[in-house]
Amino acid sequence: MPKVKIISGAEELALDAEEGRNLLSLLQENNLEVDAVCGGQGRCGKCKVRVKGAASELTIKERDLLSQLERERGVRLACEVEVEGTIEVGLLSEGDDETLRILDEGVAEELTPQASIEKDYLELKEPTLEDQASDWTRIIRELDRELEINLDLLQQLPDILREAGYNITVVRAGNQVLQIEPGDTTDSLYGLAFDIGTTTVVGFLLDLNTGKQIGKVAMANAQKTYGADALSRVNYTVEEDGGTLDLQEKIIGTINQIIGRIIDKYGVNRDRIYELVFVGNTIMNHLLLGLKTEYLAKAPYIAVINEPQSIPAHKLGIELLDDTVITYLPNVASYVGSDIVSGLLTTNLNQTADYKLLVDLGTNSELVLGNSDQMLACAAAAGPAFEGAEIEFGMNGIDGAIEEVRITDQLEIDIIGDKPAKGICGSGIISLVAELKSTGMMDESGKLLSKEELPESVPEEVKEGLIEDDTNKKLILVDEAEAADQPVTISQKDIRAIQLAKGAIRAGIKILLKEMELEISDIDEVLIAGGFGNYIQPKDAVTIGVLPTAPDLEIHGIGNAAGSGAKAALLNCGQRDEAEEIAKEVNYLELSGRQDFQTEFMDSMAFKEFE
Incomplete structure (x- = not known):
């Protein structure tokens, strides 16, 4: 062999x-x-x-x-x-979690802690011949409420009480007792909020007593070895026996690694973490729970479940106490998940009279347009080009990735980590294409002009970097002498991939406007969520026609809105109720079967500003 x-x-x-x-x-x-x-x-x-x-x-x-x-x-x-x-x-490793640029913070309002997990410190009277009440009766009598307890904990109760001298802390979720701890542990009440992204996973440690964030750890999603985009992973589960289990084990492994790093980094007792809240797209939700994803990818695109779920940690193999509560916030539809619901929760889009457009740019770009009266969502299958895939020198946002390009009297390149260039990440691609358009090196159709066709205003030094053969044109961004390994270029083929991605997003926005009978001028604010979207310059996205523009239209990045929403839901039960209501209020528009989407998509291919 x-x-x-x-x-x-x-x-x-x-x-x-x-x-x-x-x-x-x-x-x-x-x-x-x-x-x-x-x-x-x-x-x-x-x-x-x-x-x-x-x-x-x-x-x-x-x-x-x-x-x-x-x-x-x-x-x-x-x-x-x-x-x-x-x-x-x-x-050949592209990078690791230490160099991967991960957006882990977003905008969020201050919330009064109202966690679902509570602690009660009790100093119980010891039993006597005159008071032969059961151990359990002593607890419910002191708390003056009906409680439930699982058999495993009930079996441990006699020893816990006597070893603690009847001074205990009861940990409960409502009337369900989760733990009974010796002594007074009321000052140690922690929870974790997770944003499970297709590319990265971020875990936030919060003090549920004070509402303060203690720390955070981010890692690459280990499922990436089965495909950068969610649909590639769905295909793996369909084509391979045991594929769903493989991908579930990968994400559970990532989560457990993050928990371990948080415990080591911040010195928190593993047994004092009582609840986890998860958000992510609908496919990530299904893979975490080990649910079949096949029918998410086939028309009519049906999820197993979109409603919120609460599950004991041990059911998923998460390495915390068995009764640690895991809650997954609701999805809207097969391609608009709880990460978008969290973004809406964070931005209060459903509570304002002004029309706002929430945009989460990525392989599956989710779009929500609305206000307090109505919210309409769709998902534009942009493909992974904006995230560096299907681009010859495309890469993640790690050390050595070109993150911004400007054309002055020469090519000005910003590289993450100030390291020799290995390739170009999404924000660099957007800025480069915008510069090619602005300087006339590329026309509206996306054609990269030859040296003979270039305007005289293009600097000679930049012109010299343009090379072409029988099948392709390329612009050298970093030559071999200054690159990490080989010259870094952008090609006509790469630009076509970007063109398809931006066309899908633009068409999705135009369909939402059409369905709601609105004009671009009716939108008061565009909110860019997610990692990639927050590293791009809005003016570049406007220049190439990815995002709309109008005289009074404001464009703002809102950071990791999904993570902010997950933290809010962990800290405050009312926010979970609000998330559930938002998910019900959002109407989902499926684009794949619409002829007008195909028409709008073709009309959206040109690199020009919204009309």
């Missing part, structure tokens, strides 16, 4: 593989992380590894997606490689 030697930094691992085994599936099966943005379909060119030895021949897709320099260095796409004998595989 062929041997596969895996090299990752200073670590090595030897695996057995059947002849003909796909390399990407072998790596995934052994929990070795490789970026597979397209889910192993051979489209994104991101699952790069170095291969030596008996592997299958270079494929047509690899010749198209890998540069000549990469091919000369033995770089292959793991999804295209079959093991034919003993091989050595070097993992």
